[in-house]
Amino acid sequence: MLARFPDLYVLRHGETEWNVEGRMQGRLHSPLTTKGIAQAQAQRRVLDGVDLDGVDIISSPQTRAVHTAVEIFAARAAMIRTDAALCEIDAGAWQGRLRRDLEIKGDLKMTVDGPLALYEQAEGGEGFVALRQRCETFLATLSGPAILITHGITSRMLRTVALGLPTEAMADLPGGQGVVFHLKDGDQTQLE
Template identity: 70%
Template sequence: MSASQYPELYILRHGETEWNASGRMQGRLHSPLTQKGIAQAHAQRRILEQVDLSGFDVICSPQTRALHTAVEVFSQSRAEIRTDPLLREIHAGTWQGRIRTELEITGDPKATVDGPLAFYEQAEGGEGFKALQTRCQTFLDSLDGPAVLITHGITSRMLRVLVLGHPIDAMVDLPGGQGVVFHLKDGVQELLQ
């Protein structure tokens, strides 16, 4: 599927968690939203209140931090929120639950990305970006109409790279962020804040 053939999407990352605030790797583990994270979800709700979401599905990662964000965003609209395990965060293997400063990234020449995102590709026993790419592509191929997606930082970047038709290493150049919404339509990304 080419970038312009994907349905219109609004992609949200969950709000800040206690582990985000402390620099701890989360992956598939649970950490609750902070008060700041709840406020970020409310900011996303205000952004989406300005948009006509008629005909949009609301699809969320089943992980607690994403579900909590989805409920904060959509509780007043009473939208039906369905979950899909393909939207889970990348598995960070044995590095899940560890403080980033305790971990060491190697200069692996086979690595797809460098910088902070390399933690997720090089995590011992982790999912890795190639598997995440396959999972995200499977999810995108299953969409049959416009959708709002509530997911996680790395998964959000991978979804957006695929929709925009960029190579995996372009993930490092995409903006991240909590409390914002990424609008993707016809192969173009717009940051809404």
Template identity: 70%
Template structure:
């Protein structure tokens, strides 16, 4: 499927968690949203309130931090939220729960606003980017129409790489961050703030 044949998407990363603030790797583990993280979710709500979401499905990762973010955004409108494990964060194996400062990577760290991507690719016992890309492609292929996706930092980047038809290294160049909304339509990418 080409990037232009995917439905319109709004892709969101969960709000800041206690572990984000502490520099701790989360992966498949969970940490509660901070007060700042809840405010970021409310900012995302305000952004999406300006958008006509008629006909959009809302799908969240079942991981607590993403689902809490989705509830903060959509509870006032009583929108139905479906969860899908394909939207879970990349599994980082033995590095889950570890402080970033304790970890070292080989070669180019591939720095982004959300930290070094190499932490997620090189994590011992982790999923790796190839498997994550296949998972994200499987999820996007399953969509029947436009959707709002509430997910995680690395999974968000990979979903956008797949939806835009970019090579794997495109993850480095895509914007990241919390409290924003990424919009993909007809192969074009925009950041809503």
């Protein structure tokens, strides 16, 4: 049976310098690019058409997510709270390394955001089982509608859990930066 969650708006942070370089970020910091700031502003325009009364604004505490949240909600910056459960998956020893230098075994699980296998196979990393548990625990704490500003892999897992899908379905979900996903009653819509 599909768990019922409140309405969710799930956003990924804007493009960072390390995204451009093809570098694994995980829990490390990389600043937004000019394009990343423009992506956050595009998300703000999308959310301008949404009634935000009573909606919690929760961001990952990682700098790139907080910067994105502030770009979107500048007038409501005091309403943004952070939660470590929204941090990006820990990529262990692979954090800071160029993706092209890392060896992946088996199915790459390619997505618009790159190969998911990098995060599942990261040496000393968190892995998808632990990430799913973190996301399930977080979503169970929500008591009302929320906007979640997070990261590529964590966004995919949050949406996978909220949609009642198996972990393997992460690769089939749309991704990207500068987009807003609305999840309501077990359905996902990409807002534009």
